[in-house]
Amino acid sequence: MTRRITWTLLALTSVLLVLAVVPLAVSLTARERVAYRESQRAATRVIAAAAEEHLSDNKPPTVMRQELDGAARAGDCAAVYDPSGRVVASTPCTAARGEEAEELMEEVLDGDEPEPPENEGWLLAAEPAGEVRRPAGAVVLARSADPLESRIAAIWGWSAAIGVGGLAASALLSVRLARWVSRPLSTLDASARRLGEGVLDERADVGAGPPEVRRLAATFNTMAARTEALVHGHRAVIADVSHQLRTPLAALRLRLDVLATDAEGDTAAELGAAQEEIARLSRLVDGLLAVARAEQTTPRPTAVRVDEVVAERVAAWSPVAEERDVRLTAVSEEPALTVALGAGHLEQILDNLIANAVDAVSTGGSVTLDHRAAGGSVRVCVRDDGPGMTDEAKAVAFRRFGNPEARGTGLGLAIVHRLVTVNGGTAHLENTPGGGLTVVLDLPLWREIGHERGGTSRSLPVLKET
Structure with a gap:
């Protein structure tokens, strides 16, 4: 019973954890990806705004250079392209100037909304410098995907830790619950087995387990007490019958023996027949008592x-x-x-x-x-x-x-x-x-295990049958 209860609760807990933790982890992962992308796009827009002032308004590239330096210090790679696709300025990192970055830049210059690809561990984002339909240039920013992957790994790690902790807590609670229920039942089963084997003074523990089990144990004890009283009463009746029947039969047989010593003729024959009947009656009483004792034998x-x-x-x-x-x-x-x-x-x-x-x-x-x-x-x-x-x-x-x-x-x-x-x-x-x-x-057959049982046995006389 302990194993069945434990495995049932563990299976139920596992299902609940899977249904609760996995969707939550998936949702948090998706939200983290969106937030990381939005942060990257916001940084790209800032550089694009500074690049627009230089490319369309012919202002000095000082602000644009400052933004590029800030991106470089943050670990990002950025490149500013003019309308012809020529690199105007960039960070020392070249991750934003590769083939995929140029394809992304061309889509932006054409006025399209590109789907940012992932390039060898870098996430690419592109924004137009100026109007979307007629941009004065384009900015491509490449950001490492390692921080994002670390955050996602942390989310799944914490989710796994929560699941394992929940399973461990469920296993501990289920084992305690199963033992709380099953131990009193096992004790009650052992008491019932010993009672059935003849240990009439056996009683169950009524102080452990759920209320229902305690009530069952109390009911068992009441039944055991009544059974003990009935069996003892039955044995007392057998003892009384044995004494009350054997004594007068023995006295009657002695008197017939005394009478037979002086009897002659038909009287002697009748007394002999009476003695045989008395002997048969004695054997019958002994047999009935033997059967009664056999039926009580455990x-x-x-x-x-x-x-x-x-x-x-x-x-x-x-x-x-x-x-x-x-x-x-x-x-x-x-x-x-x-x-x-x-x-x-x-x-x-x-x-x-x-x-x-x-x-x-x-x-x-x-x-x-x-x-x-x-x-x-x-x-x-x-x-x-x-x-x-x-x-x-x-x-x-x-x-x-x-x-x-x-x-x-x-x-x-x-x-x-x-x-x-x-x-x-x-x-x-x-x-x-x-x-x-x-x-x-x-x-x-005798087996070494499973024969430590209680009980009593009595010797019985041999009775001829056939």
Whole structure:
């Protein structure tokens, strides 16, 4: 924003300066030329008046000589011609007696109004001595153009200095103005980003910038305060629900266990069924709380080596897979890949996916994990050769209780989807070639710059999905 405001104001100032300074300089240049010419013609007329007294009235040339000497002292060159074009008197300088000067003199003697030419840095002017139609002679005066050029150069120099000064002042003011406006907006943008990343106590500075920006900052702070209150209230409700539901469920399960020790026959069977329902209800409560916590998670991205986490989780789940006669393997073509995820999130994601896959495949089946670079992300795939999912089931699999055929709580893939998307990744399901299901995760690559963000993350339980 600072650059845009600065360049816009500089462009506007440049246009205004060009429209104002250039015409003014042109006008002053033209006026200076006219004034210089008029001064030259006035000096020529003075000499012509003195020459007329000598040529037409036959007076002594004393006054004429004095005027010629004065012109010579002023740096001018002058020559007086009689009606036949012969030089009567002149200054020592010969600039007024050249070919162009003689052509100018002849036009004057013929009664014409000549256009004074410029001769090698000299400006020529000619005036008749006496009447214009029947002159008694002519006077040609040559004046150096250097003083005129110096004055014109000074005019354009001052005009350029004014333009440069105006641009410099405009640049300084525009930068100050742009920073005055943009800095509070940048601060507000950073505060909004940190709030979105989970720093709920973040507040914007309301004491800087234009009044509109200060009002926006105050409105943002009000919104942030309400958001913080709502989130904290939601977390308090989850904590209360966790305590209020788990405690009576645990007490109920203990009582059923006590009753089952002395029960026989049909009563024992009914109590066993009740215990299973209590266990299922406990898992359901745990799953709902896990999803709620996942939805509140706003991670601080850290550098996570995918190959190390995959190898660790495969090693952790291998005993379970061997117990069920399932082959669990990891394949990697590009081992040294690092993603930007919240601490512990990749472990939680893989735990849920491996648990689902191991539970879905039959004895002698296989589960394979692989990862590779895919553009600006890392693609992690978890493949199994189990029964897979129908297209309808895959379309709703990432929703809570979306899969009606799930053997567990139906919440595992919902947690996976939330953890992946909150970190800026994507997740989708594909059919495994030859039968089965493949979960495809595209996780953001880690970059050294841009990962100093605030946030919190929580550990979540593993929930079976398929």
